[in-house]
Amino acid sequence: xxxxxxxxxxxxxxxxxxxxxxxxxxxxxxxxxxxxxxxxxxxxxxxxxxxxxxxxxxxxxxxxxxxxxxxxxxxxxxxxxxxxxxxxxxxxxxxxxxxxxxxxxxxxxxxxxxxxxxxxxxxxxxxxxxxxxxxxxxxxxxxxxxxxxxxxxxxxxxxxxxxxxxxxxxxxxxxxxxxxxxxxxxxxxxxxxxxxxxxxxxxxxxxxxxxxxxxxxxxxxxxxxxxxxxxxx
Amino acid sequence: xxxxxxxxxxxxxxxxxxxxxxxxxxxxxxxxxxxxxxxxxxxxxxxxxxxxxxxxxxxxxxxxxxxxxxxxxxxxxxxxxxxxxxxxxxxxxxxxxxxxxxxxxxxxxxxxxxxxxxxxxxxxxxxxxxxxxxxxxxxxxxxxxxxxxxxxxxxxxxxxxxxxxxxxxxxxxxxxxxxxxxxxxxxxxxxxxxxxxxxxxxxxxxxxxxxxxxxxxxxxxxxxxxxxxxxxx
DNA sequence: GTCTATAGCCCGATAGAC
DNA sequence: GTCTATCGGGCTATAGAC
Numbered sequence: 001x002x003x004x005x006x007x008x009x010x011x012x013x014x015x016x017x018x019x020x021x022x023x024x025x026x027x028x029x030x031x032x033x034x035x036x037x038x039x040x041x042x043x044x045x046x047x048x049x050x051x052x053x054x055x056x057x058x059x060x061x062x063x064x065x066x067x068x069x070x071x072x073x074x075x076x077x078x079x080x081x082x083x084x085x086x087x088x089x090x091x092x093x094x095x096x097x098x099x100x101x102x103x104x105x106x107x108x109x110x111x112x113x114x115x116x117x118x119x120x121x122x123x124x125x126x127x128x129x130x131x132x133x134x135x136x137x138x139x140x141x142x143x144x145x146x147x148x149x150x151x152x153x154x155x156x157x158x159x160x161x162x163x164x165x166x167x168x169x170x171x172x173x174x175x176x177x178x179x180x181x182x183x184x185x186x187x188x189x190x191x192x193x194x195x196x197x198x199x200x201x202x203x204x205x206x207x208x209x210x211x212x213x214x215x216x217x218x219x220x221x222x223x224x225x226x227x228x229x230x231x232x233x
Numbered sequence: 234x235x236x237x238x239x240x241x242x243x244x245x246x247x248x249x250x251x252x253x254x255x256x257x258x259x260x261x262x263x264x265x266x267x268x269x270x271x272x273x274x275x276x277x278x279x280x281x282x283x284x285x286x287x288x289x290x291x292x293x294x295x296x297x298x299x300x301x302x303x304x305x306x307x308x309x310x311x312x313x314x315x316x317x318x319x320x321x322x323x324x325x326x327x328x329x330x331x332x333x334x335x336x337x338x339x340x341x342x343x344x345x346x347x348x349x350x351x352x353x354x355x356x357x358x359x360x361x362x363x364x365x366x367x368x369x370x371x372x373x374x375x376x377x378x379x380x381x382x383x384x385x386x387x388x389x390x391x392x393x394x395x396x397x398x399x400x401x402x403x404x405x406x407x408x409x410x411x412x413x414x415x416x417x418x419x420x421x422x423x424x425x426x427x428x429x430x431x432x433x434x435x436x437x438x439x440x441x442x443x444x445x446x447x448x449x450x451x452x453x454x455x456x457x458x459x460x461x462x463x464x465x466x
Numbered sequence: 467g468t469c470t471a472t473a474g475c476c477c478g479a480t481a482g483a484c
Numbered sequence: 485g486t487c488t489a490t491c492g493g494g495c496t497a498t499a500g501a502c
Binding site for chain 1: 277278279280281282283359362363365366367368369370373376377380381384385388403404406407408410411413414415417418419421422424425426428429430442443445446447449450451453454
Binding site: 070 | 485
């Protein structure tokens with residue numbers, strides 16, 4: 001079960017399975033999805049306090065009071081949005097480091113997936129970043145429970161590769177941090193990048209260029225220099 | 234003249250030079266500095282809308298109405314804070330790429346300076362990041378005028394190095410973006426990093442480790458591979 | 467320059483009719 | 485489920501006494 005399913009408000013008719021309530025359920029799910037899609041964008045653009053639920057409601061085509069029928073309060077909506085972001089992220093990232101694939105291929109996939117998330121879910125990426133920058137005052141516990149263990153696992157995989165001599169002895173923790181930083185930045189700082197590039201928004205070609213450079217940098221940093229013999233120091 | 238000096242409110246007694254008003258000026262400057270120091274922290278923690286000037290005033294030890302005597306309104310205070318951040322940043326970064334130094338040394342200094350800014354001015358770094366993530370709705374013009382030209386100049390320097398064969402033919406624009414991303418992240422994402430590292434805050438040793446890895450990655454990406462001859466393609 | 471008082475606004479949330 | 489109406493509170497900013 002995903003985080004977002006856990007956080008969904010219990011709904012009265014959800015367990016009946018009758019055709020009428022099922023039809024209603026579909027409408028309700030669509031409406032919730034519309035609300036969530038607007039919410040992630042507006043929260044990311046305006047911040048938590050800068051966002052009024054009336055604005056979200058208006059953009060989703062319903063009244064503020066009606067929105068509060070679907071979500072109990074503003075904070076619950078906010079956490080639900082972040083749940084969905086984290087769910088989607090974990091789903092894409094979780095299956096990368098498990099198999100016995102080569103380090104190079106795993107890191108290629110990691111960079112590609114994280115960068116694709118920045119491209120396909122810019123609002124979610126930015127909203128997550130804003131929450132973390134502010135000290136994760138509302139979502140820190142969930143990050144601690146759900147994300148941090150996976151990041152630690154990734155670092156452990158890197159360190160395993162190092163101890164097996166598969167990659168150069170880099171600092172595994174900071175390697176992960178820098179990969180995160182570079183890929184995340186193409187969502188968070190796209191405004192600044194667009195100003196430099198004189199574009200309205202980043203193109204697929206920009207992301208392809210970024211992926212190539214980031215991948216090259218990461219692979220170069222872990223590549224074993226054949227000229228250096230095992231040191232005795 | 235710096236951005237912050239331009240944005241300072243004109244004050245009545247500033248031009249007299251009399252000893253009494255000079256003494257008052259010093260007090261006023263100290264009070265303004267206190268307000269700005271609290272403002273940058275609270276704006277970064279809570280966002281623009283999430284920050285009330287009453288909170289800033291309280292933390293600086295004066296009343297909200299009194300704060301509004303020193304700064305005309307909330308937005309002016311906010312922009313002044315960002316001016317100071319950008320001033321400090323430009324001051325540190327501007328003198329790096331001018332001289333005829335070697336690319337390796339310039340990039341070492343660039344990473345070191347940007348990372349030191351993240352360590353010494355975490356609130357300023359984070360506040361700037363939040364403004365950019367939200368689309369720079371209040372400070373976009375200043376970024377466009379003051380920062381973007383310098384970033385373009387840096388990119389042009391990288392491209393000059395490439396055309397002179399001093400560094401490998403990487404994508405200069407994205408090289409700058411990734412350096413920015415990696416160094417910036419040690420301010421913006423320190424909360425997440427601390428959770429991974431199980432620390433209250435990042436240590437000097439963490440920043441030293443980061444600097445080493447980032448520098449190695451950047452220098453590896455620009456290093457000329459001696460085995461590859463100049464291609465005819 | 468610092469104080470009290472308050473105008474004027476927006477917001478989140480609730481109550482209750484239908 | 486959707487509506488109208490409204491409460492209670494916090495906010496920016498201003499007015500004016502001292």
